[in-house]
Amino acid sequence: MKTKLYVLYGGKSVEHEVSLKTAVTVLLSIDETRYEVYPVYISRDGLWCTPGHLSKEDLTVERLIAEPAFHDPARSIGEILSGVMALPGPKVVLPLLHGSNGEDGTVQGLLELLNVPYVGNGVLASALTLDKAMSKQVLAQADIQQTEYKVCRFEEWRTNEEAVLRDVEHLIGYPCYVKPASLGSSIGISRCLNRGELLTGIREAFYYDNKLVIEREVVGREIQVAVIGNERPLASLPGEFIHDHTFFNYESKYMDKRLTMSIPAKLADGLTQRIRELAIRAYQAHGCEGLARVDFFLGREGDLFLNEINALPGFTNFSMYPVMWERTDGTAYSELIEKLIGHAIARHKNKQTLQYTR
Template sequence: MKIKMFVLYGGKSVEHEVSLRTAFTVLGSIDREKFDVFPIYITQQEGAWCCCGIQERPHATIDELVMRPESVSPSQSMGSVLLRYMSGEGKKVVLPLLHGSNGEDGTVQGLMELLDIPYVGNGVLSAALTLDKAVSKQLLAQAGIRQTDHISFRLEQWSEEREQWLDRLERALGYPCYVKPATLGSSIGISRCEDKDALIRGIEFAFRFDRKLVIEREVAGREIQVAVMGNERPLASLPGEFIHRHRFFDFESKYMDKELVMSIPAELPAGVMERIREYAVQAYSALCCSGLARVDFFLGEDGQLYLNEINALPGFTGTSMYPVMWERTNGTAYSELIEKLIDYAFMRHADKLTVQYAR
C-alpha cells in the first residue's frame, strides 16, 4: 500500500512565495508509485487550509498550486482537511514546506505531535530555536561556537530608549552592520547599514516584520554553507558557496539573479573544509536539530570561522544549495533526498513511540 504524503505549503508568512517555489519543485519530484500525494495549500492572509485530495500528476505552473479555501476560518478549514483527508487509516507522513512564521517556527510541528503523525524536519523545540536568531545565538555561544558580534533588542526597548540603543550599537558594532528581523529568513527585512541614518531606516524597516531584531557587525570575507541531515548521528555535506557580484546578498539577489554560480565544494584552505563540517554538526546538535538544516558560516579575511545562522527549512528548489550540496557530496539525487528525509521522520516517530506515558 502506498504511503499517504501530506505536503503543506504556502502559509501565513511573508515567505509565502518562497514556500510556493519549494513546493512546486518537491511536488514535481515525488515518486507517485510509492506515495499518494495530498497537496495542502495554506492561504497567506487568513491562514486557511485547502486540499483537493490526491494529486495524480505534478502541476504545470506555480500558479496552479494556489487553491481557494471552502472557509476562510483557519480553524474550520483546518478541521475540515484533518477530518476529510488526514484522519484515515494507513501509513502517512507530513512534509511541511512552510518557510518562516506559522510553519517553520514549531507551530505546525506541535500540531503534528498532537495528531501523532510523523513529519519531516525539525521538532517543536529545534524549529522554534533555529527560527529565532537571538535565542539561537545565545545557545550557540554557550556551546562555544564563534559568531560575529551582535546585539538584540525588542520594539518596546527601541521605542523607550532609542538614543541609548543607537549609541550602544555604534560603540559596540560600528559600521557597516546588518539589521535583521529575529524570526525571518530568505533575507527579508534585512538592511546593510553604513551610517547612522541608514541604521535608523533599517531598524524601522525591520520592525515591520518582527518585534525583535538582531544587529550584527559585518564580517569581511566569504559566506560558506553546509547541508546537514540526520537525527542522532547527523552528517554534513561538502561546503558550498554562491559566487556573485552583490555586496549584500538580499532576497532579489538570491531568487532573481540569473548569473549566480554555485561552487561546490567551495575552494577552501587546507583543513578549513573539515572544520566547517565539524562545526556545522556541533551547531546542529546544540540546537537539538533533526531531519535537516543548512548551517551558514562566514570565513573572515582574518581566516577565522564565524557561524552566521542555521536554517531549519532551507530552500529546496532545483537550484537551492541544500539539495545540490548533497548531490555533489555523495550523488544523492533530489527525489532520493526527499525519501531519505521521510525515512528520518519515520525513525524519529518510532523512537517517540518507545516513550512511556504512564507509570
C-alpha cells in the same frame, strides 16, 4: 498499501512565495508508485484547504493555490484534519512552510499532537533556529564563534531610540546588518553604513518582527553546509555562491540569474573538515533532526564565524542544500526526499517507545 504523503505549503508568512516554489519542485519529484500524495495549501490568512489531485504534467505555482471553503482558521484546519489527514493507513507529513507559522515550531506542535511522522525538525529545534536571538545564545553556550551582535526588542526601541542607536554604534559599529529575529530569505534585512541608514533599517525590520538582531559585518565569504540525519547527522561538503553583491538580499538571492555555485568551496587545507565538524556541533546543540543548512562567514584573516542555522533551507532543485548533497555523495533530488521521509518515520517510531504513564 501506499503511504499517504501530506505536503503542506504556502503559509501565513512573508516567505509564502518561496514555499510555493519549493512545493512545485518537491511534488514533481515524489515517487507516486510509493506515495499517495495529498497537497494541502495554507493561505496568507492561515486558512487550510486542498486543490485536490494535481497532475505532474501541468503542475505550476498557480495550480497549487486553492480557494478555502471556510474563512475561519479553526474550521478550515478542522476540515483538513478530519476529512483528509484522518484517512486510514500509513502516513507522513512533509511541511514545506518557510518562516513564521510553519518553520517556527507551530505546525510541528500540531503534528506532534496528531502523533504523525513529519519531515524536519521538532518543536524546540524549529523555534530555536528560526529565532536568531535565541539561536545565538545556544551557539554561545556551545562555544561556537559568532560576530558581535545586539538584540533589540520593540519596547526598548519605542522608549529610547537614541540609547539603542548609541549602543549599536559603540558595540557594533558600521557597516552593520539589521535583521528581524524570526525571518529567513533575507527579508527585512538592511546593510547600514551610517546612523541614517541604521534608523531606516531598524524601522523597516520592525514591520516584520518585534525583536531584531543587529550584527557587525564580516568582510569575506559566506560558506554553507548541508546537514542531514537524527542521532548521527552527516555534513555535506561546504559550498558557496559566487556573486558580486555587497549585500546578498532577497532579490539577489532569488532573481539574479548570474549566481553560480562552487561546490566544494575552495578552502585552505583542513578548513573543510573543520567547517563540517562545526556544522554538526551547531546542529546538535540546537537539537536538530531531519535537516538543516548551516551558514558561516569566513573572514579575510581566516576567522570563521557561524552566521545562522536554517531548519528548512531552500529546497528547489537548484537550491544550495540539495545540490551540495548531489555533489558530496551523488544523492539525487528524489533520493534526498526519500532519505528525509525515512528519517521522519524512524524518529516517530523511536518516540513511540516512550512511556506516558507511571
